[in-house]
Amino acid sequence: MDRSQPSRAETPAEAPTVRIRPAGAAPRRARGRGPGTAGKVALSALSVMVLATTGVAWSVAGGLLGGLSTSDALDAGAPKSAGGDTNVLLIGLDSRKDQDGNQLPKEILDQLHAGDGTQGGYNTNTLILMHIPAGGGKVKAVSIPRDDYVPVKGIPGYRNAKIKEAYGLAKYYAEQDLVKQGVTGKAELEHRGREAGRKKTLETVREFLDVPIDRFAEVNLAGFFDLANALDGVEVCLKRPVRDSFSGANFPAGRQTLNGAQSLAFVRQRHGLDNDDLDRTHRQQAFLASVAHKLRSAGTFTDLGKLRKLVDAARKDVVVSGGWDLVSFAQQAQGLTGGNLEFSTLPIAGYQTVDGQDVNKVDTGQVRAAVRTAFGMDPPVPATPEIRASSTVDVRNANGAAGLAATVAKALEPYGFRTGTLDTATAADSSVTYGEGARADAAAAARLVKEPLGRLDPGLPAGHVRIVLGPKFTLPPELGPHGADAAPGPSTGAAPSGAPSGAAAPPADGLQGGVVDGGGIPCVD
The missing domain is CATH 3.40.630.190 (LCP protein)
Structure with missing residues (x-):
């Protein structure tokens, strides 16, 4: 079997939960609330x-x-x-599988309406x-x-996901790595894959809730x-x-x-x-x-x-x-x-x-x-000291995630930063630089986005801070509802199918x- 893409039976529910899409590909149709979702049970x-x-x-x-x-x-x-x-x-x-990855007997599935x-x-x-x-x-x-949209770490192609997906995503990618290492036993892949899923679930929940x-x-x-x-x-x-x-x-x-x-x-x-x-x-x-x-x-x-x-x-x-x-x-x-x-x-x-x-x-x-x-x-305890910035922040997105520059700029607004130029950039590492008179605000911005503070950039206007978002950039959850909690891209803030207009609150x-x-x-x- 070609293991380069997850099959429906292998992936987490909400197939294809492992949303591997070519760059620029159209997103799949929104999940409905009709018969097709009946099998995704709590x-x-x-x-x-x-x-x-x-x-x-x-x-x-x-x-x-x-x-x-x-x-x-x-x-x-x-x-x-x-x-x-x-x-x-x-x-x-x-x-619907046992600890060794075997499908449950039909007579059990029938009783479970599964x-x-x-x-x-x-x-x-x-x-x-x-x-x-x-x-x-x-x-x-x-x-x-289960559908809380939260930051995740260490999952290829993902900065955020539904919290329920962390287990299955981690399991899938762990099994891909194991196969490359020569592991082929079904039971061993299942056991080690599930262990990776548990680890990622524990990590994701702990970091989301910030309690032991x-x-x-x-x-x-x-x-x-x-x-x-x-x-x-x-x-x-x-x-x-x-x-x-x-x-x-x-x-x-x-x-x-x-x-x-x-x-x-x-x-x-x-x-x-x-x-x-x-x-x-x-x-x-x-x-x-x-x-x-x-x-x-x-x-x-x-x-x-x-x-x-x-x-x-x-x-x-x-x-x-x-x-x-x-x-x-x-x-x-x-x-x-x-x-x-x-x-x-x-x-x-x-x-x-x-x-x-x-x-x-x-x-x-x-x-x-x-x-x-x-x-x-x-x-x-507040994640950052009180910040009263006044600089204009320009954000350049070299990350590839649609809408990320706008998301970061929006996340910084409650701290006093004014949104300036938002654009994309070719491959570059994350950085924070500043124009004349903006060093203190640049240092504050660097703390907030958790990226290193760079040097004075004579090419920047006075009072401007420039943030470059590199391929590995992840928006810190501490930025709150204006940051990791706001989904990137043009769909941000849209109510789901069947939800009343303005259901954001x-x-x-x-x-x-x-x-x-x-x-x-x-x-x-």
Whole structure:
């Protein structure tokens, strides 16, 4: 097979998620919200909720813990939470394949309403960061909307991507490198590719939110199904009846108990919901709250048979970070088993269309502040000292990314810089130079764009700063909603198909909605 381009089966979902296009090629058609997207489903992090909510039961059944798959993707040198707190990233992977890269059996796919298995990729369609305080107290969990458009590093051809895509993109390119090195075994390529995907996901989330990640756990589509069945039914509550042929959701209003296949349909549905993926996120949160309620009320902690079923399911499809002492963690996470749990969804700043894809526009500063507030941390420290510039900034784009010069100039305006000439340039390294009287402002601009300060350029007019954007330039996320959060190119600010005109700013409460209380069985749309 020609591995120079990803096939539909290999790539992340939203095929072709690995958007390799010749320079100047027209972007592909915007992703619709109709039947073609039914296979791109969200996953719940149920497996990790099971691990985190079984509390002292792990101590009782410690001998059952052997055999869980582990990963070394978490960077040992990355920042850690202070004071004994623990942040756990829960990853729900949209994959119809097992850990060795084999497609799931048709009888399983049929029960999951997951198509014929060719639609799935390696998107992380569920990302939940859970904060467990060292001394007990309320556990806070924040969901990251899967379509948030964020900076990514080390992925060929990408400066930004949907956050869900980091895993699959990194996996794909890692496998290409491995093949060039002579690695051909399917299972080895799958294992090492997934490890690269985990590393990139952890890095991307950590840099986006600017908080530590101490542990993580991952589950795929089959894992959710197996764990939901092992619970022997989970009670949920709906505010209104729903019927959705894409996900298989067909439920009346009110409280009801769902089996494994029905549970998956419940957390997958987004068609027919007012806020699409954001409302589906509330379904996932409500389901996890119901799981916690079931675990603490159904005798799971004292029933070794029930516990064994859960652990056996976890062994099949769950991957956890290496070195995680789950017994000690369970003692710390008593807030989960006691129902002292709260979910929220991180805010978005509106919608955009980028390269023909609908994405969530995000204000990085707002998102980081929301996380730190939820986790009881100190407010974020400003990335740069107060800047009051007055120079005119001319930006020359040697990067090749359409609209990048305008994006950079716009990002500098809140600091007092006036936009001057915007143009392209032939291949050149990034640099910051200045005309007479503009050295201080040039130094400030260099700090903001994180490029080296050059010398006085006699050819520049007085009071002018010139920034050249080289091929490796990436706009720092610290520049906020005027920088990395604004998509480059002529599509910036455009609302997606079906979104109301001017949807760049959601209502005061945010499209993400309010808090979901994990203390019982919350009722959701």
